[in-house]
């Protein structure tokens with residue numbers, strides 16, 4: 357087989373998905389150029405490291421894949437190819453050790469993103485990947501891509517391109533979602549972005565908001581009715597905010613909450629403030645003699661409730677209900693809080709929406725644009741926090757990068773065949 361000239365592969369977007377695609381393609385022996393609109397790479401990845409970089413999750417694959425909801429079927433093959441074990445091995449190869457937390461989440465030992473990103477960039481550069489920052493992609497056709505730079509318009513020829521342009525939250529870190537307009541001009545269907553892993557609005561009273569914004573509610577169970585009427589219940593914690601509620605427990609329910617709000621305009625969450633106690637036990641403890649103590653101090657001393665719980669009870673129930681121990685006991689096990697909207701998309705940890713999977717083949721290439729591949733959060737999937745976001749960004753980056761290598765080698769074979777046919781004709 358003859359030696360082929362290296363092909364030029366452009367990766368647009370220097371987040372985890374783009375860098376992973378670049379790594380795969382350069383290992384396949386191509387000339388790789390990474391472009392990004394921002395002055396430096398991986399800004400959202402670095403932000404993720406500020407609160408403890410959760411790289412992936414160690415749970416069994418059968419459970420893991422369903423975190424991607426209805427998109428798990430499409431993503432399954434790539435998630436399996438680059439699973440949580442592969443992610444850990446890849447991180448260890450960069451000289452960074454990892455550990456599994458009690459919840460099964462996987463972190464680098466120092467919890468940070470910066471040392472990992474530094475080691476990764478060093479390796480990519482030594483493999484020959486070239487970086488072009490402050491290049492905002494603004495248009496593209498079959499043989500060239502156009503970028504706006506501080507020096508003006510720049511055009512680059514390419515053989516294949518991987519788009520890894522991110523979702524539409526935290527715009528100041530680069531992922532502004534504006535690329536959907538360019539994709540639309542190429543008739544590539546995108547689904548409208550929506551906040552995922554986001555906070556929700558509650559109409560708190562001024563008193564409750566001023567006194568309790570920022571207060572966590574720990575060891576609480578939350579139930580919500582899904583749009584198919586199924587009841588979803590989860591245990592965990594969340595935080596009261598100025599505008600409503602946010603935090604890991606709320607994030608893990610955010611797709612279902614968002615969908616119910618879309619359909620009905622609101623959704624009621626039912627909080628079990630005492631998940632470790634049965635309704636009967638709560639009732640009998642509430643009914644215990646309390647002497648001259650107020651109800652609040654009785655709730656605190658007998659049931660272990662905190663001031664925020666007591667204020668929440670007053671926020672959500674009428675005085676009449678609160679004075680009726682039978683009714684109060686049942687509400688302590690199912691206290692309704694009405695959520696009336698999502699917090700702004702720009703504040704969300706991640707977004708749902710983006711390139712419709714129907715546009716892609718299984719190598720993550722756009723069916724209508726041969727040579728155009730996509731990876732990462734710009735695709736229409738969503739998952740809860742817990743390392744699932746980065747896992748899918750890495751896995752789709754690997755899949756798109758391998759897809760490019762396979763596609764280019766198929767092109768080389770076609771060129772060889774045409775050359776042989778041409779020579780035989782002579």
Ligand SMILES: Cc1cc2nc3c(=O)[nH]c(=O)nc-3n(C[C@H](O)[C@H](O)[C@H](O)COP(=O)(O)OP(=O)(O)OC[C@H]3O[C@@H](n4cnc5c(N)ncnc54)[C@H](O)[C@@H]3O)c2cc1C
Nearest residue numbers: 369371372373393404410493521522530531732733745746
């Ligand atoms: C506060 C916070 C904490 C998080 N913590 C975690 C966590 O612990 N674990 C986890 O799994 N996930 C976490 N995430 C989510 C995770 O960071 C993202 O899902 C991930 O970064 C998405 O990767 P990506 O490569 O697809 O896109 P991005 O990281 O968003 O990168 C996209 C890149 O494309 C560039 N770009 C966009 N448009 C253009 C254009 N037109 N031209 C050129 N360049 C362009 C952007 O500048 C950006 O650099 C967190 C997110 C946030 C906001």
